[in-house]
Amino acid sequence: MRLVIARCSVDYVGRLTAHLPEALRLLIVKADGSVLVHSDGGSYKPLNWMSPPCRLTEEPGKWSVTNKGGETLAITLTEVISDTSVELGIDPGLKKDGVEAHLQELLAVQLDLLGDGWRLVRREYPTPIGPVDIMCRNEAGESVAVEIKRRGEIDGVEQLTRYLELLNRDPLLAPVHGIFAAQEIKPQARTLAADRGIRCVTLNYEAMRGVIPENTLF
């Protein structure tokens, strides 16, 4: 990794055209050739950048970074404050927890949150237009398709609607009910779901995680 503090202007031409006037900035060149232009604020997103795979060609006061898609990042350096390199090695990477997949796991073994006597048919129930997160049967034995999101927005309701429309064409399954389950559900999504006869369920992630389901105790 190479770190350069320099006064520079930057021009990007690719998926769009963008220009950065001259200013003091941090330039990062990673081992894979990717280049990041950072200012002293904003978020983790660089002001400008080139993603790998790409190639950096360098001449005095002028860097040119190109990828095979024809996008170019041209950096003009007028003053270099520092220019250092360090060998970091390969990073062991990140471990995450708490995503949508986890909500699905948890709900699949806690179907009583939806209703007493409900039975799981299967997770990731396949359809021609994508898998339904959870397919189950209610206490009356009727099919219920459950769509799970971390945040429930209008798109998720549309998605579930498409599943239900398709599934209800199958006389062996119909009637298929719908449940839209999420940690939080936006009012607009809730309204649309109500309009389509889809039940909304708010999931409490902390509470669900705290429960140890019976069938995994041993």
Added chain:
Amino acid sequence: MRLVIARCSVDYVGRLTAHLPEALRLLIVKADGSVLVHSDGGSYKPLNWMSPPCRLTEEPGKWSVTNKGGETLAITLTEVISDTSVELGIDPGLKKDGVEAHLQELLAVQLDLLGDGWRLVRREYPTPIGPVDIMCRNEAGESVAVEIKRRGEIDGVEQLTRYLELLNRDPLLAPVHGIFAAQEIKPQARTLAADRGIRCVTLNYEAMRGVIPENTLF
């Protein structure tokens, strides 16, 4: 801006839980207190970070970054290779070009691309569920709602469908036709649009930008 090269492990607890095993990494502390943990690869996205506003408290070998939402980033440093600071000043920022807004501007003054004798009603035509990009009338005087995207995907067709459904309830407007306009339109979006009676129009950004419309010549 402060740049630290150090062997460290990182733990984030907040919207999710994540852990980084010990390795040599770049730590960036920006002027606003935000912290970025970068490895020597991947994309422009850090392995881990804390966005501003947040506060860094430091003791030997142990950094703790917290924000007011209660999220914490704990960094344990076992070996510091370098630790430098530099004053960058405020960045003048980025100028962009070529976005959806520009397509909308251009199409609004080049409605002849859609049909002869078409007239603009208004851009950002308001509805209860959001603004229609362009509302106009065709040569027969019928209403046409135009949805503009840079890349036309299925979501955009769904969005336009919702607008049309709503607008067609107004007897003063109905019948309202739909046009889905984009620089490129995915086959799936095209199929869905056809199914809903929505016309697809591919926009040539370069050509549209080259035209100087009559009413702005003087």
Added chain:
DNA sequence: TTGTTGATTTCGCAA
């Protein structure tokens, strides 16, 4: 390779 979905998304605009 291509498409789809999620993201500690971030960012910008408008109500």
Added chain:
DNA sequence: TTGCGAAGTCAACAA
């Protein structure tokens, strides 16, 4: 301030 749509989104995963 909040909410919503776009992003040079990126990145993981399935088909």
